[in-house]
Amino acid sequence: MIETDELLSIRAAELYYEENKTQDEIGSILRLTRWKVGRLLAQAKASGFIRIEIVHPRARRLPVERRLRDATGLTDAIVVSAAGVSGDDELQSRTAQAAADYLASLRPIPRTLGISWGRTLHDVSLHLKQDWAPGVNVVQINGGVSLNKRAGTAATTAVTIAHKASGSATLLPSPAILERLETKQAIESDRAVAAVLEMAAGASAYLYSAGQADEHSALVDSGYLTADQIAELVQKGAVGDIVGRYIDSAGNIVDPALDERTIGIGLDQLRAAKLAIAVIAGNSKHAVARAVVGSRLCSVLVTDEDTARAILGEDL
Template identity: 45%
Template sequence: MTETDSTGDETGHTDLLLRCAQLYYEADNTQQEIAKKLHLTRWKVGRLLAEARESGLVRIEIVHPAARQKAEEQALCERFGLRGAAVVPENAAGDEQELLSAVGRSAAQFLSDLSPVPKLLGVSWGRTMDAVARWMTPGWANGVHVVQLNGSMRVSRTPNGAPELAARIASAGAGRVSLLPVPAIVDEPTTRQALEQDSSVSGVLDLASHAGVVIFGLGALGVDSVLVESGYLSADDISGLGAAGAVGDALGRFITADGSLADPSLDERTLGVDLDVLTSIHTRIAVAAGPRKHQVVRAALRRGLCTALVTDAGTAKFLLEQP
């Protein structure tokens, strides 16, 4: 067969690339069919299609909810000094719950892909972490020890699922779990101090502080917070935290835009790993989804609370566009 790509100029060659790409990707022609139509060899068609992709004339985009946006991930790592990031595309979800599920799935995969696989893993609780736990697949680890990072015993009828969440992650990793048998927030600092002196509590807190990897959600400031739903805080408490500059919480500890504690007196009544201990742990994976989490994610990055971030493209864009 004699080839007829004899124009020799750049415009003609680009036109040929475009024609091949349109026939292949838009009209669903096979390479053999294209070769016949354009009087080319099948080998030449294959080369032209490869060139179209390499030159950027053709861009292939994966839009499955499990897909990740590598450019944004790299940019986040470079901008904020992260060791890892996973970014779920915005079009992977049609609403808030689907977005949360997509980010939870990505976080579960991110955790499963760690090398080496963690032997001692610290976990928080809440809606975000529940989404992560639901996507942990059996066999992701072999003999993992999961330890709870912050208190969770509920004080209302609204369930938070913290023990079940931690147990689900441990079970999928053929491991065991150490729970923190205390409330998230108590009425007095002296109560917290007394509880922390109990060996069943101090032992878990010490274990958590020695975890090699922790994974935790970031909570937005609002009356729909799980801390409100679980009875620890009231709407007035949330209003007061907002007035103090709080933008959300990490491990139940509310932070301002620069990552500092919004209300030290509340922090003195909060049980669990504190933020200074958190930042001493080697691998810290923060997970957050949706526009309501933008400010608290930014604050967490400013404080250096995480070494890796799993989030959505909208949040990534917000973070990268900030001065």
């Protein structure tokens, strides 16, 4: 009897989803009541015989979001579909679009938004619509003055986000990492820099991304670190960086000396923030995404479904 019901549920599902038959029509074909057809369809779905996939680029994976919130304690999780994605650039674009949508939906609107910089955040700024919010002031939370011509998105990102919100941008006029500790201390003691750091520490919300620990890091592209230096950090346990600070799988700083020469807010400030939105996507960032969520460096995560499943341990 159980096998008969299973076969009927599969047949009912085929007629309903593939032949576009109504439940009344299915009842007539299978000589069942409409109520019985409805029960068979529910049984097919509960048994995992039916898999519905929404393939629109802005589709979200709501069941994965629920599991992620329940398992990690995140305030919110936004998980985009990876269906039909042709490469990492498209996946990052989808995730950046989701982050832009989430940012625009925030209520209450953050009066001061602290942001990091990098390719992902730059993509978010491009996806934001004009007038996404009224009068949001944007402040850089870590140094980002370019050391070469290939990367120079820190100021552009902040200005773009602020301009589209009819607000103002406060830039941090400093490199991300200094070679000498005394130079970093001197810069931080400058009145203008200190004022920006104070504003960053008091931001209403934070928006930032994570960098992978390899030669493709934005900090390597920007000239702050070399590929060999990244390799040394990996040997110390680094899985990636947050606001320029390299962390291990438990969310701890892997190189205190390097961290002391890094300008910007500290990780403890992110952990203490009421609203800290991390935007992380791509296979190369699974490890750092696990570290960020596991060590509570964010309260909201915007990511792709493969990264979300990796955090949940469902990628095996």
